[in-house]
Amino acid sequence: MNIVVCVKQVPDTEALIKVKADGSGIDEGGIKWVMNPYDEFGVEEALKLKEKNGGDVTIVSVGPARALETIRTALAMGAEKGIHINDPALEGADAYTTASALAAAIKEIPHDIVFCGMRAIDDDAGQVGSILAELLGIPQVTVVTKLEVADGKATAVKAIEGAQLVIETSLPCVITAAKGLNEPRYASLPGIMKAKKKPVDVKDAAALGISVAAKAKIVKMMPPPERAPGKIVGGEEAAEKAAQLVKLLREEAKVI
Amino acid sequence: MAKGVWIVAEQRDGAFRKVSFEIASAARKLADELGDEVSAMVLGSGIEGIAAELGKYGVDKVYVADDPAFEKYTTDAYVQAVTKAVKENDPAILLLAASVEGKDLSSRLVGSLATGMASDCTDLRIEGGKLIALRPMYAGKAFAEVEVDGSPQMASLRPNVFPVVESAKAGEVVKFDPALDAAALKTKIVDVQKDASGRVELTEAMVIVSGGRGMKGPEGYQILEALADLLGAAVGASRAAVDAGWRPQTDQVGQTGKVVSPNLYVACGISGAIQHLAGMSSSKYIVAINKDEEAPIFAKADYGIVDDLFKIVPELTAEVKKIL
Numbered sequence: 001m002n003i004v005v006c007v008k009q010v011p012d013t014e015a016l017i018k019v020k021a022d023g024s025g026i027d028e029g030g031i032k033w034v035m036n037p038y039d040e041f042g043v044e045e046a047l048k049l050k051e052k053n054g055g056d057v058t059i060v061s062v063g064p065a066r067a068l069e070t071i072r073t074a075l076a077m078g079a080e081k082g083i084h085i086n087d088p089a090l091e092g093a094d095a096y097t098t099a100s101a102l103a104a105a106i107k108e109i110p111h112d113i114v115f116c117g118m119r120a121i122d123d124d125a126g127q128v129g130s131i132l133a134e135l136l137g138i139p140q141v142t143v144v145t146k147l148e149v150a151d152g153k154a155t156a157v158k159a160i161e162g163a164q165l166v167i168e169t170s171l172p173c174v175i176t177a178a179k180g181l182n183e184p185r186y187a188s189l190p191g192i193m194k195a196k197k198k199p200v201d202v203k204d205a206a207a208l209g210i211s212v213a214a215k216a217k218i219v220k221m222m223p224p225p226e227r228a229p230g231k232i233v234g235g236e237e238a239a240e241k242a243a244q245l246v247k248l249l250r251e252e253a254k255v256i
Numbered sequence: 257m258a259k260g261v262w263i264v265a266e267q268r269d270g271a272f273r274k275v276s277f278e279i280a281s282a283a284r285k286l287a288d289e290l291g292d293e294v295s296a297m298v299l300g301s302g303i304e305g306i307a308a309e310l311g312k313y314g315v316d317k318v319y320v321a322d323d324p325a326f327e328k329y330t331t332d333a334y335v336q337a338v339t340k341a342v343k344e345n346d347p348a349i350l351l352l353a354a355s356v357e358g359k360d361l362s363s364r365l366v367g368s369l370a371t372g373m374a375s376d377c378t379d380l381r382i383e384g385g386k387l388i389a390l391r392p393m394y395a396g397k398a399f400a401e402v403e404v405d406g407s408p409q410m411a412s413l414r415p416n417v418f419p420v421v422e423s424a425k426a427g428e429v430v431k432f433d434p435a436l437d438a439a440a441l442k443t444k445i446v447d448v449q450k451d452a453s454g455r456v457e458l459t460e461a462m463v464i465v466s467g468g469r470g471m472k473g474p475e476g477y478q479i480l481e482a483l484a485d486l487l488g489a490a491v492g493a494s495r496a497a498v499d500a501g502w503r504p505q506t507d508q509v510g511q512t513g514k515v516v517s518p519n520l521y522v523a524c525g526i527s528g529a530i531q532h533l534a535g536m537s538s539s540k541y542i543v544a545i546n547k548d549e550e551a552p553i554f555a556k557a558d559y560g561i562v563d564d565l566f567k568i569v570p571e572l573t574a575e576v577k578k579i580l
């Protein structure tokens with residue numbers, strides 16, 4: 001079974017995000033870069049499938065030079081090889097362009113299942129996996145919390161509002177991973193040593209033959225709106241505090 | 257020239273979901289600025305009867321794709337039909353809900369229509385005839401204004417953020433023949449397991465009562481459920497509570513859980529880690545109940561109570577009972 005995992009390098013969830021004064025983007029100084037947490041679920045699931053069925057796991061990432069570390073992390077977890085799409089013209093690329101780059105690279109290699117994360121925690125878009133599936137002309141199941149693959153079919157569990165769906169799809173397909181799918185493993189020390197020797201192909205937009213013209217553009221970034229300072233509800237007894245709070249919620253906030 | 261504002265309205269089991277009225281209302285506002293019409297597309301099986309209802313929220317024309325294949329949402333069938341309708345009618349703007357279904361559908365449409373989309377938006381406006389969308393990024397630690405150059409200009413709207421506004425329009429119903437290619441349908445739903453709780457779902461709830469590690473164990477949630485039942489609220493949890501196995505994964509609020517925007521979010525025994533705040537900071541009002549006055553949740557809270565939640569929550573329930 002040939003499995004591809006798309007991984008994006010993103011700021012660590014703890015990172016302090018500072019918008020540049022001119023609103024052109026964020027200040028990248030001091031940021032610790034990590035693998036998108038949802039992509040870790042994708043890598044883990046791919047490795048589990050490979051361990052069960054045999055085959056290869058290929059990691060694909062679009063990003064600047066530093067993204068190579070994230071590819072190496074996935075290789076250290078146990079993937080076989082990497083494709084690093086690195087082109088200054090793709091910096092800050094929109095979802096369609098990113099998916100086009102990924103699709104062009106993935107079309108050239110065998111793929112029974114392609115994993116993406118349900119969303120990248122930097123742009124919080126949740127678009128690339130589905131666009132990629134469309135461009136590859138294969139079905140998708142998004143936000144998957146459980147997956148079984150057998151007899152040329154994938155059966156996935158997905159939570160919707162108020163219910164869990166069990167969805168069956170033919171292969172090849174794109175699966176976008178959600179929390180709950182698995183517990184990602186850590187890279188072992190021997191794994192990290194081996195990863196250094198695993199092959200990583202580097203490609204640019206020209207080699208992939210894709211257009212880099214963005215269809216969705218960020219015109220301005222800004223810090224989040226300030227919240228007005230809150231009130232601490234005082235009182236002697238629990239009952240008194242509770243009564244005060246209910247009064248405030250009813251009369252001031254008007255939410256109950 | 258692309259013209260008009262389109263929405264895809266979402267229905268489940270033959271009833272529109274509230275978010276459909278939110279996007280209809282938002283579409284009406286944009287269309288008024290552009291001097292244009294609002295059209296809605298609704299897909300389902302046996303749903304022609306409900307279609308006209310969208311007129312109440314400013315929709316001029318409702319395209320109905322009624323087919324047994326649309327009874328439940330599947331990406332394949334819905335994308336095929338909406339792509340066809342959009343290509344035939346060439347709208348300037350296309351809005352969908354950033355619900356579970358809307359996210360799946362809208363993002364695949366970005367591919368089939370080869371355009372761009374601002375997802376999970378919290379505000380929309382028209383500038384120089386173009387759509388400008390405001391959306392949170394980096395888990396709400398930054399906001400971005402996004403302009404879509406492709407056609408149609410697509411946006412998905414975060415549920416519970418855009419107001420429902422009534423502005424009666426014709427709501428003229430038009431039958432749309434999707435001429436589905438059945439051979440292209442590769443996915444099927446083999447089972448639906450409905451949640452047993454009977455409570456509203458987190459992303460749709462107007463009020464959420466949420467508990468963290470401070471609940472001490474699964475039994476602790478009984479007092480939250482009692483309060484939630486009175487308020488018609490959903491019950492949420494921090495990752496600490498989910499990882500401990502006290503609550504199901506579907507209850508998790510935060511960066512690796514659900515992003516919610518209720519009118520009221522009551523955080524009980526939750527410290528307010530940045531990854532938790534990522535999921536609930538767009539709530540209109542936030543209440544924190546925590547015995548540690550230094551807990552970071554208080555910096556985000558509109559109202560805070562520094563005390564033992566096991567004392568406060570039952571008293572709150574008693575107080576709410578008095579007024580409801």
Ligand SMILES: Cc1cc2nc3c(=O)[nH]c(=O)nc-3n(C[C@H](O)[C@H](O)[C@H](O)COP(=O)(O)OP(=O)(O)OC[C@H]3O[C@@H](n4cnc5c(N)ncnc54)[C@H](O)[C@@H]3O)c2cc1C
Nearest residue numbers: 468469470494495496510511512513525526527532547565
């Ligand atoms: C990649 C990544 C993703 C993450 N994603 C998420 C996510 O999606 N959602 C999420 O929630 N977290 C997430 N986290 C985890 C997050 O960092 C915190 O660990 C978690 O939110 C803590 O949960 P908590 O507030 O319930 O627990 P704690 O931080 O332990 O806080 C418990 C609080 O309860 C209070 N308390 C205890 N007893 C009482 C009492 N009797 N009365 C009143 N107060 C009491 C304490 O004072 C304390 O403030 C993520 C972390 C990482 C690294």
Ligand SMILES: Nc1ncnc2c1ncn2[C@@H]1O[C@H](COP(=O)(O)O)[C@@H](O)[C@H]1O
Nearest residue numbers: 006007062116117119120125126127128
């Ligand atoms: N630059 C990228 N390189 C590789 N994969 C990506 C990239 N951007 C997005 N993806 C994949 O698409 C998923 C969703 O990303 P997004 O649509 O940006 O939220 C991520 O979890 C990745 O799996």
